[in-house]
Amino acid sequence: MSVLLDLAVGTLTQGLIYSLISFGIYITYKILDFPDLTVDGSFPLGAAVTAVLLTGGMDPFLTLPIALLVGAASGLCTGLIHVKIGVRDLLAGIITMTALFSINLQIAGSNLTVDRGTSTIFTAPATMALLGSLPLLYRKLIVSFVIVVLLKLIVDAYFRTKNGLLLRAVGDNETLVTSLSVDKGRMKILGLVLSNAFVSLSGALVCHEQRSFSATMGTGQMVFGLAAVIIGTTLFRKVSFVKGTTAVIIGSIVYKACIQAAISFGLPANLLKLITAVLFLVILALGTLREKGGARHA
Amino acid sequence: MKNNTLKKIVCVIVCLTLVMCLAACGSSKPSSETKIKTIGINQYGEHASLDNCRIGFLQGLEEAGLKEGVDFKVDYQNAGFDDNVNTQIAASFAANNVDLMCGIATPSAVACFAAAEDKNIPVIFTAISDPVQAKLDSGNITGTSDKLPVEAQLDLIRQLQPDAEAIGIIYTTSEANSVSTIAEYLEKAPAYGFTIEAIGVTAQSEVTQAVDTLLSKGVDLFNNLTDNNVVGVLPAILEKTNEAGIPVYGSEVEQVKLGCVASAGIDYLQLGRQTGAMAARVLKGEATCEAIPYETISEYGIYINSAALAEMNISVPADVAAKAIESSEA
Known part of the structure; x- marks a missing residue:
C-alpha cells in the first residue's frame, strides 16, 4: 500500500511541476494560437540559472523569481523577433530555442549537479520549519502543489482583468483587438513573456527536485506541454473558460501517470513511447466518445 | 448548469481514479517476497x-x-x-x-x-x-x-604512427565527460609530440560536418572519446575518413569492432x-x-582491428602486437 501511495505521490509531484509548462503552452498555443518552440530552450534555461544560483549559495526561494525573469526575457526575444522583425512564429521560436542551447551551456558551463548538502526549496529552513516532520517525498508534493495553485489563481485572476481579456481576444479575433485600438503585436509579446516565464519556472522546480541541470533536458518539452493541454482540455471540454488552467494541470498529471504506468509495467524502452501514444489515444477517444454519448441523451 | 457541475465532478473523480489505478497496476509486483533483495x-x-x-x-x-x-x-x-x-x-x-x-x-x-x-x-x-x-x-x-587512459592512448598512437602530428577530436560540448577529457588531451598531447584539433558539436546532426572540417584542416588521424553523441554516428564518420584514408582511433573495444584501427581502452564488461x-x-x-x-580501472587493454590497420597501411610494431587483442568483428 505504501508503495502504491509513494508512486502516486511521486507521479502527482511530477505532474504538478511540469504543469507549469502546460500553463505556458496554454497561453501561447491555446489562447494566442502561436506554436512557440522557445519552450525547449526556456525550460532548461530556468534549470541552468537555478543550478548555478543554488551552487553559488543563493537562498533557494529567491531562485524562483529569478527563473521567472530570465524565462520572461527569453519569451520577449521570441516576441520581438516575431513582431518587430516579422519572422514567422515557428521560426522565431526556433531561433530563440537554438540560441538558448548555447546560452544555457554558457550559464551552467556544462551539465551541472547540485550536491545533497545544498538546500533546495524542498529542504530549505523555511520549508523544514513548516513541514519538517514529513518525508521529503511529501514535502515535494506539498511545496509544488502550493506553488502551482498559487500561480493558477494568479493567472485566473489576470484573465479576468481588461488586459487579460484582450490577450484572450488576440487569438480569437485579431480584428476586434485592433478595432479597440490595441496593438495586437504588443499583446502577443506579452503572451510569450508570460508563457516562457512559467516554462522557465517549471525548469527551475525540476532543478530543485532533481538537483541537476542537463543541456538536453528541454528536448520534447513543447510536445509534452501540448499533449498535456490537449488531454486536459479534451477531458474538460464543456467546462467554462477560466477552468482551463485546472484542466491543463490535470492533463499534465495524466500524461506523467501514463509514462509512470508504462515504466511500472516494465515495458521495454523502445516500446515506451508507443504505449504512451496508445494511452493518450484512449484518453482522447474516451473524451470525445463521452461527449457524443452525452449529446445523444440530451 | 447543475448537470454541468456534476459532469465536472465526475471528470475529476475519473481522472484521479485513473492516476491511482495506473500507479497501482505497476506497483503490485514487488514486496511479495520479503527476503530477496x-x-x-x-x-x-x-x-x-x-x-x-x-x-x-x-x-x-x-x-x-x-x-x-x-x-x-x-x-x-x-x-x-x-x-x-x-x-x-x-x-x-x-x-x-x-x-x-x-x-x-x-x-x-x-x-x-x-x-x-x-x-x-x-x-x-x-x-x-x-x-x-x-x-x-x-x-x-x-x-x-x-575515465579514459589518455596517456596510454597517446602512446599507442605514437607507436602506430611515428610521423603523425595533428589529432582531430570531435566532442559534444554538453557532455561533461567529453569536456574534461578534451582538457586532458590538450594538456598531455605536446609531451607525445601531437597537436590537438578539437571541434565541439551540440547535436548528432553536426558531427558529419565536423568531420569534413577536420579533414579539410589536414589532421593525420581522428581520435574518439566515449562521447555518446559522436560514437552514435561512428559508421558515418568512418565512411568519410576511410574515403580520405585517415585512420580513426577508438576509445574502447566496441568502437574497434565497428572499424576503428586501434584503442587503448576499457573493457566495459x-x-x-x-x-x-x-x-x-x-x-x-x-x-x-x-x-x-x-x-x-587501472589496467587497460590494447585493442586492434587488423583489417582496418591494413587498409590504412599502418604496420603494428612487434611489442604492441604482442599485447594487443584482435577485435575485428569479421
Whole structure:
C-alpha cells in the first residue's frame, strides 16, 4: 500500500511541476494560437540559472523569481523577433530555442549537479520549519502543489482583468483587438513573456527536485506541454473558460501517470513511447466518445 | 448548469481514479517476497558499452556468490536517452523501495541519487568519467569510473604512427565527460609530440560536418572519446575518413569492432564486474557505500582491428602486437 501511495505521490509531484509548462503552452498555443518552440530552450534555461544560483549559495526561494525573469526575457526575444522583425512564429521560436542551447551551456558551463548538502526549496529552513516532520517525498508534493495553485489563481485572476481579456481576444479575433485600438503585436509579446516565464519556472522546480541541470533536458518539452493541454482540455471540454488552467494541470498529471504506468509495467524502452501514444489515444477517444454519448441523451 | 457541475465532478473523480489505478497496476509486483533483495538498474540508453556494463554488473554479483532469483532480483529499466523518462524510472525505484539502485551512465546515476535522497537508498554507479564533477563522490553512493587512459592512448598512437602530428577530436560540448577529457588531451598531447584539433558539436546532426572540417584542416588521424553523441554516428564518420584514408582511433573495444584501427581502452564488461562486486558487498551488508570509495580501472587493454590497420597501411610494431587483442568483428 505504501508503495502504491509513494508512486502516486511521486507521479502527482511530477505532474504538478511540469504543469507549469502546460500553463505556458496554454497561453501561447491555446489562447494566442502561436506554436512557440522557445519552450525547449526556456525550460532548461530556468534549470541552468537555478543550478548555478543554488551552487553559488543563493537562498533557494529567491531562485524562483529569478527563473521567472530570465524565462520572461527569453519569451520577449521570441516576441520581438516575431513582431518587430516579422519572422514567422515557428521560426522565431526556433531561433530563440537554438540560441538558448548555447546560452544555457554558457550559464551552467556544462551539465551541472547540485550536491545533497545544498538546500533546495524542498529542504530549505523555511520549508523544514513548516513541514519538517514529513518525508521529503511529501514535502515535494506539498511545496509544488502550493506553488502551482498559487500561480493558477494568479493567472485566473489576470484573465479576468481588461488586459487579460484582450490577450484572450488576440487569438480569437485579431480584428476586434485592433478595432479597440490595441496593438495586437504588443499583446502577443506579452503572451510569450508570460508563457516562457512559467516554462522557465517549471525548469527551475525540476532543478530543485532533481538537483541537476542537463543541456538536453528541454528536448520534447513543447510536445509534452501540448499533449498535456490537449488531454486536459479534451477531458474538460464543456467546462467554462477560466477552468482551463485546472484542466491543463490535470492533463499534465495524466500524461506523467501514463509514462509512470508504462515504466511500472516494465515495458521495454523502445516500446515506451508507443504505449504512451496508445494511452493518450484512449484518453482522447474516451473524451470525445463521452461527449457524443452525452449529446445523444440530451 | 447543475448537470454541468456534476459532469465536472465526475471528470475529476475519473481522472484521479485513473492516476491511482495506473500507479497501482505497476506497483503490485514487488514486496511479495520479503527476503530477496531488489536491485533497480537504470540504464541511460542502449549502446554496446552500456549494455556490457550491465551484463558485467550482473556477472560481478554472481561471482560474489549472489544468485539472481535467489538472493536478488533485478528491475531493469532503460531510459532510451530521455531525461524525463530517466527521472521517472529513478522515482519509481524509490517508490518501490528497491534495496539498491544502479545507475549506468552519468544522467542515470544523478537521477537515481536524487530520487534515493528521501529514503537514503544506496546507489552504485558505473560508466561515469568524472564522479567528482557530477557530485557523486560523497553520500550513500559509490561505483566505478570509466575515465579514459589518455596517456596510454597517446602512446599507442605514437607507436602506430611515428610521423603523425595533428589529432582531430570531435566532442559534444554538453557532455561533461567529453569536456574534461578534451582538457586532458590538450594538456598531455605536446609531451607525445601531437597537436590537438578539437571541434565541439551540440547535436548528432553536426558531427558529419565536423568531420569534413577536420579533414579539410589536414589532421593525420581522428581520435574518439566515449562521447555518446559522436560514437552514435561512428559508421558515418568512418565512411568519410576511410574515403580520405585517415585512420580513426577508438576509445574502447566496441568502437574497434565497428572499424576503428586501434584503442587503448576499457573493457566495459570488466568495469561492470568490478561494479557488481562492490554492489555485492553493499547488499551483503559487509560495507556501506559511504565506506567504499569509487574505483577506476587501472589496467587497460590494447585493442586492434587488423583489417582496418591494413587498409590504412599502418604496420603494428612487434611489442604492441604482442599485447594487443584482435577485435575485428569479421
